[in-house]
Amino acid sequence: MTMDAYKYEDGSISYPGHPRGPGGTEPVDTVDLSEYTAEVVTWTKSTATPPGVREPNTLAIVEFDVEGESVRAIVQLTTDDVETGDEVEPVYVEELREPGAGIREPESQDWDGYRFDPV
Amino acid sequence: MERVAVIGASMTQFGQREGWILDLLSEAGIECLDDAGVDAEAVEHLYVSNMASGEFEGQTGVPNALAHDLDAMPAYTQRVDQTSSSGGAGIYAAWQSVASGASEMTLLVGGEKMTHRTTGEATDVIASLTHPVEYKTGVTLPSFAGLTARHYLERFDAPRESLGKVAVKNHKNGVDNPHAQFQKEVDLETVLESPIVADPLRLYDFCPITDGSAALMLCPKSVAKEYTDDYVVIAGIDGATDTHVVHEREDPTIMGGVVESGKGAYEMSGYGPDDIDVAELHDMFTILEFLQMEGLGFAEQGEAWKLIEEGYTERDTGELPINTSGGLKSKGHPLGASGVAQGVEIYEQLMGEAGPRQVDADIGLTCNVGGFGNCVITTIMEAAQ
Numbered sequence: 141m142t143m144d145a146y147k148y149e150d151g152s153i154s155y156p157g158h159p160r161g162p163g164g165t166e167p168v169d170t171v172d173l174s175e176y177t178a179e180v181v182t183w184t185k186s187t188a189t190p191p192g193v194r195e196p197n198t199l200a201i202v203e204f205d206v207e208g209e210s211v212r213a214i215v216q217l218t219t220d221d222v223e224t225g226d227e228v229e230p231v232y233v234e235e236l237r238e239p240g241a242g243i244r245e246p247e248s249q250d251w252d253g254y255r256f257d258p259v
Numbered sequence: 260m261e262r263v264a265v266i267g268a269s270m271t272q273f274g275q276r277e278g279w280i281l282d283l284l285s286e287a288g289i290e291c292l293d294d295a296g297v298d299a300e301a302v303e304h305l306y307v308s309n310m311a312s313g314e315f316e317g318q319t320g321v322p323n324a325l326a327h328d329l330d331a332m333p334a335y336t337q338r339v340d341q342t343s344s345s346g347g348a349g350i351y352a353a354w355q356s357v358a359s360g361a362s363e364m365t366l367l368v369g370g371e372k373m374t375h376r377t378t379g380e381a382t383d384v385i386a387s388l389t390h391p392v393e394y395k396t397g398v399t400l401p402s403f404a405g406l407t408a409r410h411y412l413e414r415f416d417a418p419r420e421s422l423g424k425v426a427v428k429n430h431k432n433g434v435d436n437p438h439a440q441f442q443k444e445v446d447l448e449t450v451l452e453s454p455i456v457a458d459p460l461r462l463y464d465f466c467p468i469t470d471g472s473a474a475l476m477l478c479p480k481s482v483a484k485e486y487t488d489d490y491v492v493i494a495g496i497d498g499a500t501d502t503h504v505v506h507e508r509e510d511p512t513i514m515g516g517v518v519e520s521g522k523g524a525y526e527m528s529g530y531g532p533d534d535i536d537v538a539e540l541h542d543m544f545t546i547l548e549f550l551q552m553e554g555l556g557f558a559e560q561g562e563a564w565k566l567i568e569e570g571y572t573e574r575d576t577g578e579l580p581i582n583t584s585g586g587l588k589s590k591g592h593p594l595g596a597s598g599v600a601q602g603v604e605i606y607e608q609l610m611g612e613a614g615p616r617q618v619d620a621d622i623g624l625t626c627n628v629g630g631f632g633n634c635v636i637t638t639i640m641e642a643a644q
Contacts, residue, residue: 156392184405184457190383193397212506
């Protein structure tokens with residue numbers, strides 16, 4: 141399991157990757173963000189969650205520093221004992237939400253992934 | 260390019276309604292035809308703003324069905340879906356149809372039927388607009404609001420109470436709107452002690468789940484004079500998008516779609532933020548009222564909360580009344596209807612028909628936000644000279 145971001149000609153990185161990046165350029169490389177720690181930019185504990193989602197569901201926008209280039213992601217956290225600015229690291233989980241419970245087609249989703257835990 | 264007039268408006272009772280999407284759309288459509296004094300056979304284009312009747316109800320093909328129910332055949336029909344900004348996008352589509360000369364009488368009806376679904380199901384239908392990397396985390400639109408609100412409060416050292424005061428103000432305005440879902444005041448203590456939904460935001464920071472419909476009748480200014488001496492003109496309108504993926508925005512407190520659509524609407528109209536007398540902003544969450552005030556130039560970045568604290572946006576005493584209708588917060592948010600209903604409120608304000616909600620206004624603005632700022636329509640209307 142990887143957490144692939146795309147790298148573009150100008151050095152910028154996006155997660156998720158897009159087929160066209162800045163200036164309409166194609167991606168030139170991928171970066172596996174699961175190999176990095178990240179910093180919490182902001183977070184929330186959601187208590188009104190949709191079918192198939194854990195309750196409460198603590199989420200954060202985190203920022204990775206990949207060799208001087210920053211890239212952000214929205215992730216689940218393992219705990220709500222967290223503050224803005226905390227460093228977090230990925231922990232593999234087999235299921236982020238129950239595939240059959242939501243309205244999207246389950247097979248269209250990758251349901252395993254990473255939760256992030258304070259370092 | 261034709262100047263486009265609005266000559267009629269209507270909205271149904273918002274809230275938990277009997278009947279299904281077609282019933283609601285028909286109710287608003289018939290009332291709008293009556294309000295404008297236009298025969299259904301005169302309607303050349305019929306637009307329906309609706310996000311998800313297929314997902315909520317299993318009903319598709321709604322525009323054609325509505326044309327039949329209104330006896331508006333053979334009008335051209337089209338559904339406009341832009342998630343929560345479907346209504347604003349409908350105004351843009353209807354404006355384009357008239358401004359281009361393609362139609363001399365365009366009826367826009369927006370609506371949504373949602374309350375038969377559980378809160379979790381409705382939340383999931385709405386969250387399905389997110390990117391898969393967002394959706395699989397279980398993120399909801401309220402979660403985005405919680406993430407953004409915490410960032411805003413921490414970064415700009417804004418008090419939590421200022422967000423609560425948005426809810427208090429809009430509920431107070433909704434008391435005088437007979438079509439509003441909630442016609443009751445709430446005090447700040449109630450807002451701040453309500454259950455947490457996505458901290459730091461609580462239940463009263465969020466709009467409800469709502470059924471309802473609203474409609475507007477548009478035609479060229481030259482045609483409007485055949486029907487009435489009193490009407491409203493769309494002075495400026497524009498739409499814009501921001502990133503689909505919310506966390507990819509460089510600054511979480513700037514909604515690029517609001518900024519860009521606002522710029523376009525101001526440029527077309529020749530007006531600026533200081534010219535606006537009244538505004539309807541998309542307060543699906545209290546934090547959104549701040550972000551739109553700043554994106555539209557009513558406040559500097561990080562300072563909208565100060566204007567709330569000063570009473571600048573109060574209906575009866577403020578310099579710029581915002582959400583005189585009660586906003587989505589109190590009036591309700593039937594997705595496809597909301598942007599149209601914003602237009603209905605500004606139409607009524609400019610026509611002097613807002614009753615106890617009336618403010619002194621010649622120029623009004625609506626800002627309708629889809630997703631979490633993913634797509635935005637800003638419209639500026641003025642009373643006919």
